[in-house]
Amino acid sequence: MQNGEDSKNPLERYLGATIRELRQRHGLTIAQVSEQAGISRGMLSKIENAQTSTGLDVLNRIANALGVSMSTLFRRFDVPEGGAQLVKRGEGMEVVRKGTKRGHTYHLLAYDQGPKKLFEPFLITMDDESETFPVFEHQGTEFIHMLKGVIEYRHGQQTYILHPGDTLTFQADVPHGPERLIKMPIQFLSIFVYGEGDRD
Known part of the structure; x- marks a missing residue:
């Protein structure tokens, strides 16, 4: 026909x-x-x-x-079009977090995820040694994956030495943050995962 x-x-x-x-x-x-x-x-x-x-x-x-x-x-018929968010290297939105000091850079790697955020992924770079470090407390679970350098990281009463390739996962409502910068530059992924009721 x-x-x-x-x-x-x-x-x-x-x-x-x-x-x-x-x-x-x-x-x-x-x-x-x-x-x-x-x-x-x-x-x-x-x-x-x-x-x-x-x-x-x-x-x-x-x-x-x-x-x-x-x-x-x-295999590709009637597959949803998709709508992934691509953030190219170096294009993450730089944000200022409570307690952020000079030499501590936070790049948000995904954003505009709708009215209720389910997660927030940050690329954190520390290249300026400081005597004091911010302490954070927030809702949800935090996942850290080390990319460069060596850092001692505190969660509550415990501290952990993190090398490239190491991961640390913890409840984020317990005080946490860098304790000591051992080898710089330091770079790691920090992903906040929120559950129901964690965020408005």
């Missing part, structure tokens, strides 16, 4: 484009694929251009000729 209503079918357009893309990616001609699939070149051309509909048996033979599974033909 040429240029009929079926040519407007999004599934047929999707399948046609997918078959053409796979065929070209594998360096195959319409003649080669149609011969392997046991259909005419004209039929394969119409399928690729969404000018005709076809049954599952023919699609299965085309998939075999392309060397892929049937599921491969459909």
Whole structure:
């Protein structure tokens, strides 16, 4: 059926484009694929251009000729468009937190997440040794992952020496913060995870 209503079918357009893309990616001609699939070149051309509909048996033979599974033909159909937030290196919003001192930089890596924030990821850099450090208390759970340097970090009565690759997870309503900068520059990810009722 040429240029009929079926040519407007999004599934047929999707399948046609997918078959053409796979065929070209594998360096195959319409003649080669149609011969392997046991259909005419004209039929394969119409399928690729969404000018005709076809049954599952023919699609299965085309998939075999392309060397892929049937599921491969459909895997990206009707997938939500998505809307991930990309923050490029160095473009995180710099924020000032309570107790922040010179040499302590906080970059918020994701924001505008809706009326109720579920998490806040920060990239924290410390490159200026200081005699006093801020102490933080806030709702939720905090997850720290060390990237550079060595730091002694306090949570309540306990202190922990963190090296690159180390992680520390704790309840954030207990007083916490840097105790001692051992090797600079220091950089770590700090992710606040909020539960129901943690934030308005």
